[in-house]
Amino acid sequence: MSPRINFARGVPAEAAFPRDQIALCAQALSRSNDPAAFQYGPASGPVRLREWVAGHHDVDTAEVMVGNGSVALFDLLCRTWLEHGRLKPGQPVLVEAPCYDRVLHLLRSHGAHVIPVPVDADGPDIAAIEAGCAGRPALFYCVPDFQNPSGAVYPAEKRHAVIALARAHGFTIIEDSPYRLLRYEGAAEPSFLELAPDVTIQLNSFSKLISPGLRAAYLIAPAPIVAQVARFAEQTYVTPGNFALSLAAEWLHRGHLEPQIAHLRRLYGPRLRSMLAALDSFLPGQRFLRPEGGFFVGLTLSEPVDADLLLAEAGRAGVDLADGSGFFIERPATPFLRLPFGSMDEAIARRGVGILAEVLGRLGTAGRNP
């Protein structure tokens, strides 16, 4: 029996983790005089990691908070804003459609009124953002580089349009940027943080660059917001994961990031190209993005099909899929599939796409001929 093919979760490859480097960094921390790794410390996290992040993004250390994963930092930001009335229960917030499912759930659990902004290969639908501005939204949560789940990248003109609307209507752009450095081809657009720090809060993470197990993530925001969120965090978790965050700081200060990114490009680039080739071969009639980086290719079926039946049939055939409707506020007209390509080798992913095509054929939606 062949092993199951897991398209359900977008995790890094095991081969991505710099295990030996982390062990050496732990040894260095154990011998260091810096108490930050082992002791309680400021809720904004070890200053050594904050300083590295500040240098990397050319911002002030006071504009950086580090913590236990970027979703947790966003949760803290939302709770802080709810406490300070900057986010009110029932207030509109703009999200991408499709949207990273955990964030969608998080915003709803905080009572936000979530308004979808369709995102496609061309980036976000600017008219939808404009229409959403009537309700005075607090924020627009977006992943402008290799979006989770679609793989979309915002073109430059769309970035400028979003910024203009943010400035005109007073909402904050929450730029979640964990995949930005994982570009296997082409050139990057400037980030929202680079273009418009006045209206941007960036969430970022080393989960895809070092290891999710460290939960090393950060938030870049104006210093008073960082101070507010840190005060809230102090009453919530006292101190973030100082040991793991100090490990990340040590690893970064040793200069491992650049060679690691080169390693990840060599690892993931061929997997992305192979995934796109498999989609071209097996599912030429379906609509999918052609990202130049990240972890995901989003695919929208060209014809309606029962999504639950599709998941069940694919599962029976040995391919696990995520429930694509979790990425939307309302179930889309035709199912959306997120295909992660990072954690499995090319042959397995190709076989998975082949099986998926077979299942779709049986369900009568092999796709329109292009």
Added chain:
Amino acid sequence: MSPRINFARGVPAEAAFPRDQIALCAQALSRSNDPAAFQYGPASGPVRLREWVAGHHDVDTAEVMVGNGSVALFDLLCRTWLEHGRLKPGQPVLVEAPCYDRVLHLLRSHGAHVIPVPVDADGPDIAAIEAGCAGRPALFYCVPDFQNPSGAVYPAEKRHAVIALARAHGFTIIEDSPYRLLRYEGAAEPSFLELAPDVTIQLNSFSKLISPGLRAAYLIAPAPIVAQVARFAEQTYVTPGNFALSLAAEWLHRGHLEPQIAHLRRLYGPRLRSMLAALDSFLPGQRFLRPEGGFFVGLTLSEPVDADLLLAEAGRAGVDLADGSGFFIERPATPFLRLPFGSMDEAIARRGVGILAEVLGRLGTAGRNP
């Protein structure tokens, strides 16, 4: 100029941290085939740590969730119960007076109606719990072993009385137990978890036993509650600090806990005895507990004095004190001082108590003669 004497924060001694052992554990994790340390995983935390905790407390692994510090786990429990209606905004909750200040803040931020239960050398005031039961409290948060901030330990008969009330009135005992194993003299009473797992949820932590930097903590509760909290956590932080939690698991499985506790007893025991001797010499007229373990001696001034003035004067004399009123819902009649003794050597703590006595003398409250 002598260095400042910090009675403001109760952190472990630097000499307490098993730095080399942690580095060796990190090396072992980097060579292990277990993906738990580096990868995403279940929101309930690495199973290896959950299994160790389950074995240690003789409970089922399904009754254990591990996470990033016990305050964060309590925050998750509160949020989960708020979502499921088991804790309602405005519902009474019972807390100790004095109470661990971060938890007091946390419960209030969740909208709970906080009812104080006076705790003294004899443990909690059972009549106050009984009176508080009229409002149908959801829970009683307590630190029954070497309480933070007073150092109090609940005698056996008080434990049984609390359990009887919990069973009669349907509230949950939240037993926060981070200092229990740090007993330098005498014998322990059974824990609430041991006596009454049907009405107890235990919070616990390795912050005082290994290092706060690992944020290795756990919650023991009936399996359906653990499953609910883990589901909530998954949408909030995806995965806890798997690397640091796996380090703790490796360290525990290597059998380091018992010799570490012996080491900590040798380190902290003399500091506790010296602190009590200094209080006997310098402040014989004040009321303080005589704990046999933990991190703190709580002291209640025998006469009223302006607490802000006391903090300011002590600070000017080189001694930093925590604002004792932070441990209470209402400012107590006479100031309460939390004196941590763990992180400084005997001579410094003794000098600190001497300075404090001098300052109190100047403020006209050296204490009644006993």
